Amino acid sequence: MHATTSPRQLANTIRVLAMDAVQQAKSGHPGAPMGMADIATVLWRDVLKHNPQDPSWPDRDRFVLSNGHGSMLLYALLHLTGYDLPMSELKRFRQLHSKTPGHPEYGYTPGVETTTGPLGAGIANAVGMAVAEKTLAAQFNQPGFPLVDHFTYCFLGDGCLMEGVSHEACSLAGTLKLGKLIAFWDDNGISIDGHVEGWFSDNTPQRFAAYGWQVIPAVDGHDAAAIADAIRQAQANPEQPTLICCKTVIGFGSPNKAGSHDCHGAPLGEAEVAAVRAQLGWPWPAFEIPAEIAAAWDQRAKGVAKQQVWQQLWQDYQGRFPQLAAEFSRRVLDRQLPPQFADVARGHILDCQQQAQTMATRKASQNSIGVFAGMMPEILGGSADLAGSNLTLWPAAKALHQHADGNYLHYGVREFGMNSIMNGVALHGGFVPFGGTFLMFMEYGRNAVRMAALMGIQSIFVYTHDSIAQGEDGPTHQPVEQVPNLRLTPNLSTWRPADATETAVAWQHALERKHGPTALVFSRQNTEAVVPKDLDVDLIRRGAYVVAQSGEQAVPALILLATGAEVGLALQAYQQLAAAGTAVRLVSMPSTDVFDAQDAAYQATVLPAGSKILAIEAAHQDYWYKYTGRDGAIIGMRSFGESAPGPALMQHFGFSVENIVAAAQQLLV
Numbered sequence: 001m002h003a004t005t006s007p008r009q010l011a012n013t014i015r016v017l018a019m020d021a022v023q024q025a026k027s028g029h030p031g032a033p034m035g036m037a038d039i040a041t042v043l044w045r046d047v048l049k050h051n052p053q054d055p056s057w058p059d060r061d062r063f064v065l066s067n068g069h070g071s072m073l074l075y076a077l078l079h080l081t082g083y084d085l086p087m088s089e090l091k092r093f094r095q096l097h098s099k100t101p102g103h104p105e106y107g108y109t110p111g112v113e114t115t116t117g118p119l120g121a122g123i124a125n126a127v128g129m130a131v132a133e134k135t136l137a138a139q140f141n142q143p144g145f146p147l148v149d150h151f152t153y154c155f156l157g158d159g160c161l162m163e164g165v166s167h168e169a170c171s172l173a174g175t176l177k178l179g180k181l182i183a184f185w186d187d188n189g190i191s192i193d194g195h196v197e198g199w200f201s202d203n204t205p206q207r208f209a210a211y212g213w214q215v216i217p218a219v220d221g222h223d224a225a226a227i228a229d230a231i232r233q234a235q236a237n238p239e240q241p242t243l244i245c246c247k248t249v250i251g252f253g254s255p256n257k258a259g260s261h262d263c264h265g266a267p268l269g270e271a272e273v274a275a276v277r278a279q280l281g282w283p284w285p286a287f288e289i290p291a292e293i294a295a296a297w298d299q300r301a302k303g304v305a306k307q308q309v310w311q312q313l314w315q316d317y318q319g320r321f322p323q324l325a326a327e328f329s330r331r332v333l334d335r336q337l338p339p340q341f342a343d344v345a346r347g348h349i350l351d352c353q354q355q356a357q358t359m360a361t362r363k364a365s366q367n368s369i370g371v372f373a374g375m376m377p378e379i380l381g382g383s384a385d386l387a388g389s390n391l392t393l394w395p396a397a398k399a400l401h402q403h404a405d406g407n408y409l410h411y412g413v414r415e416f417g418m419n420s421i422m423n424g425v426a427l428h429g430g431f432v433p434f435g436g437t438f439l440m441f442m443e444y445g446r447n448a449v450r451m452a453a454l455m456g457i458q459s460i461f462v463y464t465h466d467s468i469a470q471g472e473d474g475p476t477h478q479p480v481e482q483v484p485n486l487r488l489t490p491n492l493s494t495w496r497p498a499d500a501t502e503t504a505v506a507w508q509h510a511l512e513r514k515h516g517p518t519a520l521v522f523s524r525q526n527t528e529a530v531v532p533k534d535l536d537v538d539l540i541r542r543g544a545y546v547v548a549q550s551g552e553q554a555v556p557a558l559i560l561l562a563t564g565a566e567v568g569l570a571l572q573a574y575q576q577l578a579a580a581g582t583a584v585r586l587v588s589m590p591s592t593d594v595f596d597a598q599d600a601a602y603q604a605t606v607l608p609a610g611s612k613i614l615a616i617e618a619a620h621q622d623y624w625y626k627y628t629g630r631d632g633a634i635i636g637m638r639s640f641g642e643s644a645p646g647p648a649l650m651q652h653f654g655f656s657v658e659n660i661v662a663a664a665q666q667l668l669v
Contacts (some may be wrong), residue, residue: 003290003291003292003293004292005292005293005296007038007041007042007224008038008224009281009293010041010045010293010296010297011037011038011040011041011224012037012253012280012281012282013076013080013289013293013297014033014034014037014040014041014073014076014077014080015033015034015037015252015253015276015280016276016277016280016282016284016286017072017075017076017079017080017090017287017289018030018033018034018037018070018072018073018076019034019254019267019268019273019276020273020286020287021072021075021076021090021091021093021100021287022072022093022267022268023267023268023269023270023273023286024091024093024286025093025094025095025267026267027094027102027266027267028071028072028093028094028102028265028266028267029069029070029071029072029264029265030072030251030263030267030268031070031188031190031250031251031257031261031263031264031265032067032069032070032073032157032186032188032250032264033070033072033073033076034250034251034252034253034254034258034263035186035188035221035248035249035250035251035252036070036073036155036184036186036221036246036248037073037252038221038222038223038224038227038248038252039155039184039186039221039227039246039248040073040077040155041224042224042227042228042231043063043153043184043227043231044063044077044081044299045081045296045297045299046228047228047231048061048063048153049061049150049151049306050063050081050111050299050303050306051300051303051304051306051307052078052081052082052083052084052110052111052299052300052303053082053300053303053304054303054307055083055110055111057307057310058148058332058333058429058430059147059148059149059150059307059310060150061150061151061152061153062113062126062129062133062150062151062152062153062428063113063152063153063154063155064113064114064116064122064123064125064126064129064152064153064154064155065104065116065122065154065155066116066119066120066121066122066123066125066126066154066155066156066157066160067116067119067122067155067156067157067159067160067186068103068104068115068116068117068119068122069102069103069117069265070155070157071100071101071102071103071104072090072093072100073155074104074111074112075089075090075093075100075104075109076090078109078110078111078112080289080294080297080298081297081298081299081300081303082298082299082300082303083109083110083111084110085099085100085109085110085111087287087289090287091287102117103115103116103117104116104117105454105455106427106455106457107455107456113125113129113427114423114424114427114455115451115454115455118163118447118451119157119159119160119162119163120156120159120160120161120162120163120164120165120166120169121163121165121420121447121448121451122154122156122160123154123156123160123165123166123169123170123183124165124166124168124169124416124417124420124421124423124424124448125420125421125423125424125427126152126153126154126181126183126424127169127170127172127173127178127181127417127420127421127424128420128421128422128423128424128425128426128427128428128433129152129424129425129427129428130152130173130178130180130181130241130424131176131178131400131409131421131424131425132380132424132425132428132429132430132431133148133150133152133180133428134176134178134179134180134404135380135400135404135405135406135431136148136332136428136430136431137149138404138405139377139405140324140327140328142317142320142321142324145313145316145317145320145321146313147313147314147317147328150180151180151181151182151235152180152181152182153182153183153184154181154182154183154184155183155184155186156183156184156185156186157185157186157188157191158186158187158188158189158190158191158196158200159191161185161200161202161204162191162199162200164416165416165417165420165448168414168416168417168418169414169417169420169421170183170208170211170213170241171211171412171414171417172411172412172414172417172421173211173213173241174208174211174212174213174240174241175211175212175401176400176401177212177239177240177241178241179237179238179239179240179241180238180241181241181242182231182234182235182241182242182244183241183242183243183244184244184246185204185243185244185245185246186221186246186248187204187221187245187246187247187248188247188248188249188250188259190250190259190260190261190264191261191264192261192264192265193261194260194261195261204243204245205217205243205245208243212240213240213241213242213243214233214234214237214240214241214242214243215242215243215245216230216233216234216242216243216244216245217245218245218247219244219245219246219247220246220247221246221247221248222248222249222252227244227246230244230246231244250263250264251263251264251268253276253279253280254268254272254275254276254279255272255275255276255278255279256272256275257272327377331377331378331430331431332429332430335429335514337376337511337512338375338376340375341375341376341511341512344371344372344375345372345504345508345511346537348368348371348372348504349501349504349505349508349537350537352364352367352499352500352501352503352504352531353501353531353533353535353537354533355500355529356529356531356533357500357529358526358527358528358529359500359526359527360522360523360524360525360526360527361497361498361499361500361502361503361522361523361527361564361565362389362390362391362464362465362522362523362524363391364497364499364500364503364504364522365391365392365462365464365503365507365520365522366391366392366393366394367500368503368504368507369381369392369394369434369507370394370395370396371504372507372508372511373394373396373397373407374396376432376511377407378430378431378432379407379431379432379434379511380407380408380409380425380431380432380433380434381393381394381397381407381408381409381433381434381435381436382408382409382410382411382418382422382433382434382435382436383410383411383418383435383436383437383462384411384412384413384414384415384418384435384436384437384441385410385411385412385413385414386436386437386438386464387410387436389438389464389465389524390436390437390438390462390464391436391464392408392434392435392436392462393408409421409435411435415437415441415442415444415445416444416445416447416448418435418437418445419435419445419448419449419452419459419461420445420448420451422434422435422448422452422459422461423448423451423452423455423457423459425459426452426457426458426459427455427457432458432460432511433459433460434459434460434461434462434510435459435460435461435462436462436463436464437462437463437464438463438464438465438470438477438479439463439464439465439466439467439479439482439483439521440465440470440476440477440478440479440482442461442463442479442482442485442486442519443482445461446485449461449486449489449492449517449519450489452492452516452517453489453490453491453492453516453517454491456491456515456516457515457516457517458513458514458515458516458517458518459517459518460510460511460517460518460520461517461518461519461520462520462522463482463519463520463521463522464521464522464523464524465477465479465523465524466479466483466496466521466522466523466524466564466565467479467523467564467565467618467619468480468618468637468641468642468646468649468650468653469523469524469525469565469618469646469647469649469650469655470524470646471524471644471645471646471649472643472644472645472646473643474641474642474643475640475641475642475643478640478641478649479619480619480620480637480639480640480641481619481620482619483496483521483617483619483620483623484619484620484622484623486519486521487592487593487623488623491516491517492516492517492518492519492593493509493510493513493516493517493518493519493591493593493594494518494519494521494591494592494593495509495510495518495519495520495521495590495591495594496521496563496564496590496591496617497520497521497522497564497590498527498530498531498562498563498564498565498566498567498568498588498590499527499528499529499530499531499567499568500529501529501531501537501540502530502531502540502588502590503520503522505537505540505541505590506518506520506590506591507520508541509541509591509594521564523564523565524646525565525646527564527565527567527568528568528571530547530567530568530571530588531547531588532547532548535547540588540590541594542594542595542598542602543589543590543591543592543593543594543595543596543597543598544561544587544588544589544590544591544592544594544595544606544607545587545588545606546585546586546587546605546606547567547571547574547586547587547588548571548574548578548585548586549584549585549586550574550577550578550582550583550584550585551583553583554608555608555609555610555611556583556584556585556608556611557582557583557584557611557612557668558577558582558583558584558585558611558612558613558614558664558667558668559584559585559586559587559607559611559612559613559614560573560574560577560584560585560586560587560614560616560660560664561587561589561607561613561614561615561616561624561627561628562586562587562588562589562615562616562617563588563589563590563617564590564617564618565618566616566617566618566655567586567588569616569650569655569656569657569660570586570616570660571586572657573657573660573661573664574586576657576661577661577664577665582664582668584664585611587606587607592623607627612631612632612633612667612668613627613628613629613631613632613633614628614632614633614634614635614660614663614664614667615627615628615632615633615634615635615636616634616635616636616655616660617634617635617636618636618637618650618653618655619636619637620636620637620638621634621635621636621637621638622636624636632667633663633666633667635654635655635659635660635663637653641653
């Protein structure tokens with residue numbers, strides 16, 4: 001049997017691999033890979049700058065499959081172009097511990113740039129990657145030395161465009177003039193429920209034109225020449241991101257199911273798979289690729305050649321700009337902290353400890369940001385239109401919309417977009433992003449926080465106005481269940497510091513933590529300094545420590561356990577109880593996950609068995625049973641808040657010295 005290597009037959013290779021893998025798995029989405037195969041063939045064979053033998057090459061083009069349910073499209077491309085993804089893994093599609101999970105997962109499969117599945121999040125990640133590329137280029141490129149010079153390409157479907165996060169991210173992309181962001185809209189008119197005109201009648205080209213994008217409409221998504229022309233037009237516009245509107249047929253090649261939702265999210269069935277083979281003129285059995293076609297797809301030699309060109313540029317750059325090159329190596333190639341980081345961090349923490357100032361932890365956070373950003377140009381901060389409240393701006397910050405080489409991004413009121421863009425920035429490399437909003441509005445960006453934790457990437461989520469003490473704005477703005485939600489998220493490190501010293505330690509932890517995100521939760525109201533001036537501050541880094549204890553008992557009768565602003569309140573109660581002769585200990589626990597990761601011996605020195613524990617936190621109380629057990633007690637929230645000044649609310653809901661003392665005495669009866 002003779003195999004042709006025409007663009008259509010090369011695209012058919014993707015189609016048959018996708019349908020066969022889905023059929024073998026007995027689940028999956030064959031329609032999108034079959035419909036977008038022609039677009040993918042042009043992009044991955046003729047345009048994309050990548051090296052399958054080095055998926056981490058820093059100047060590679062980035063590719064994001066935002067419609068991640070079509071994952072077999074990406075797996076087929078990775079296998080065919082020469083990544084370390086053998087056919088045996090395609091045969092194990094959607095099986096336990098395979099490199100081909102149901103949706104693309106960052107870290108599982110070489111060449112997968114981000115985890116996608118929640119629709120719309122991928123295009124927002126792509127915006128973040130394009131932000132990182134543009135900013136890194138402005139910081140490092142020199143005349144004649146385009147060290148950072150690559151595109152971000154994104155496939156997206158109707159579902160991505162329906163999701164609100166796509167509006168948030170794409171609107172900002174147009175404002176930021178991300179000319180190296182190119183998105184392909186798979187305009188097939190189909191979603192799971194059927195033809196979309198009954199629930200998605202947007203004029204998408206006009207929408208993106210209004211965002212400030214270049215729009216290339218009505219491209220035949222099955223015409224290789226038309227697709228190539230559209231890509232060239234997109235690349236030629238450095239001032240606008242581009243949306244290429246590709247009219248496609250979902251399930252292209254399926255004689256009985258193409259163009260319908262029947263092929264969207266289910267196997268085609270054995271009979272239809274055979275019919276597709278006949279229609280496409282593909283006589284080879286499942287998972288068999290003729291040598292001629294495999295050779296035509298293989299991009300390894302071409303990828304090596306492209307990277308060698310960049311390597312020569314990098315070598316010349318090192319000779320001409322040694323200081324910039326050293327910084328590029330540290331930030332991008334090695335992902336190392338500055339050599340002075342540990343000393344500066346410790347000095348800052350000790351200064352906070354000795355100054356013992358009364359201030360809101362959000363203000364203490366701003367002070368810490370200023371210190372760390374002063375030595376870490378890779379910090380890329382931001383806020384969802386709350387910079388003056390979150391206190392995320394620092395004196396030396398430079399806004400990206402004013403300075404191409406800046407370090408601060410005004411996200412506007414776009415919490416989900418902000419968090420997803422941050423994830424894209426972190427995935428791209430060269431930056432450590434943080435973004436701020438009120439803790440209550442973590443709900444808007446919750447999915448992106450979860451995705452950061454799932455991927456294990458270094459996004460830093462800054463949350464202020466952390467409890468009912470936020471006050472007069474009322475229960476719509478007062479978080480109750482949000483901190484437990486954060487703490488229950490696997491691989492998310494959550495810190496709720498009590499004062500400036502704990503805040504500085506929390507920031508140090510977040511900046512050192514390369515393989516997972518951190519949530520930093522700060523108060524609106526002022527807090528008293530609680531860290532003793534003679535405390536070994538390294539104990540704070542263990543997540544919990546003893547602030548004070550009356551007497552020398554290894555196992556005190558009572559432990560007051562608190563976090564955040566409530567530690568100061570608990571300290572006052574501790575002083576009253578100690579003065580009355582109670583054997584009591586005060587423990588601050590700024591990070592439950594860090595404390596839980598300590599060895600049992602240390603945990604026992606802080607929370608020994610045999611002590612009654614009274615936990616105090618202005619958040620939902622149920623989380624604390626893991627520490628108090630049945631013999632302890634909790635002062636926490638079991639309802640939403642109210643609208644009133646913060647001090648009045650704290651008193652009303654039982655967060656007072658008197659109530660803590662009374663609860664402690666009752667516990668010891």
